[in-house]
Amino acid sequence: MKEFWVDIRPWNKEAALAAIEGGATALLLNSSEEGRSLARIPIIAPDGDLIEGRDFHRIEIIDKATEEQAAEYARLDRVIVRTTDWTVIPLENLVAVSDRIIAEVSDAHEAAVALGILEKGVGGILLNSQDPEEIRSVAALLEADGGTLPLLPLTITRITPVGVGDRVCIDTCSLFDEGEGMLVGNTSSALLLVAAETLENPYVSPRPFRVNAGAVHMYILSPDGKTRYLSEIGSGETGCAITGEGQSRTVSVGRVKIERRPLLLVEAEYEGRVASAVIQNAETVRLIGEDGVARSVVELKEGDRVLGHLMTGGRHFGVAIDETILER
Template structure:
């Protein structure tokens, strides 16, 4: 997720409150104590969590020399860059060479440009505005900057019970929707899209915040392109939710439930690529079909087509690495 910082200098309580309520990651202020009275959020201030001139730097880009200064400072911390006429080229030059560039913007349109320059975008934006509504508009822009995931149809080739084991329910802090879910796989090179417990059934009430994601050893794809073992997730972590269209958003983990249950192995193929996943063997566990509809593992059949994603295999602490690794 891109960083969303708001400049509240001089102090304006209404702007600070709106920024906190809109999910701002940090507030730039003269006095951090005023922010702490309103809520818990990172402060950038002489007495703050991040100290200007030490952890965070501000540079106005006026020429090539100031560009080079911004790059030099980015080796020490995040750099807020300002341009006199908000031209894109200097920002492109900086984003191409550093992942610590925070673009100063004044509205949602400028934020959209800053977050998409060279496709990768700046690391975040620093918003300066007198309008609380503009803060909310920029928050919506930030929420929409997650990178889509390319989904492909997999044809189910095998479904077989594998006995008892420990599975993980990921209880999120969000109400999830039909047709979306978490990408989970036995390997880090291929994932299947596991549907949340949003649907009515005769046996248990829906749990629309929950994804019964798979066995403890399985990988899930995270918002930053890394992976994590399901069993390593914890409260406060962010996980990636993928819609059947490939659009994505992040949600926060509120709880994990790891329980011993009967398990089922699902194997599938997309062209030459293979995917597999061990799931709980129960009718409430569902994958996402090619049409976006949920398909219960109890009704799943060989030949059915479900959605998944392919990735570069081989991970070291969740980060993709180029080395000889065979996962099967």
């Protein structure tokens, strides 16, 4: 999830409200009292929650030495970076070595450039604008900027019941579109795209905020690119919603339901690599086909092709590492 900080100095209530409603993660103010009555949100101020030098650093890039100083700061802390002529090269160099870079920008155009650097973009935006419409425009860019994941068509090789177990439903604070879901899997390096419950069904109404993700032991891809166990996900955390084209966005988790249900093991293969998932044996649970259409697990058969995401290397506490790990 990328940071979205907005500079509201001097105080402007309309701009502050636009920032809060747009999902800002912090406000830069002259005094923390200015924003306390509007919402619970971190405030960057002399008496605020975030203090320069303790929670972040701020530096203007004027030459190679200041670029190197910013890179040094970014090893441990977030760094607000401003360039004198808004050249891209210094930001490219910094983004290449750290995901803690926050680019200071003045409008949506500059924000779009910063978010597109080296494809993954900066770790966040500090918007220096009092214009509510400009704030909303940048907020929209950030909401849409979850990046793109390469999805592959995997051929199903096995579908078999595995008895009853504990499965996880993730209820988010957002509505999913058709063909959108979350990536889960038995192994951290091979995940399948499970669809949200957006489609009509003769037995239950659609629940377009929900992904019936699967058994508690499985991995799920998070917005930061790490994997977590489904059993670890809880209310107030974030998840990664992904379309059939691989476009991702961050969604907030409102509730998690863990219940005992009959389960299916689904295995699929792509060029010798196997992805698998243990998901609930129910008509409302669907995988996304290679055409982007959600297909119920009760209708899937061997030879069908579904979308998944394959990664290289192993994972240690969810973080990718260059290590050989065998998972079956």
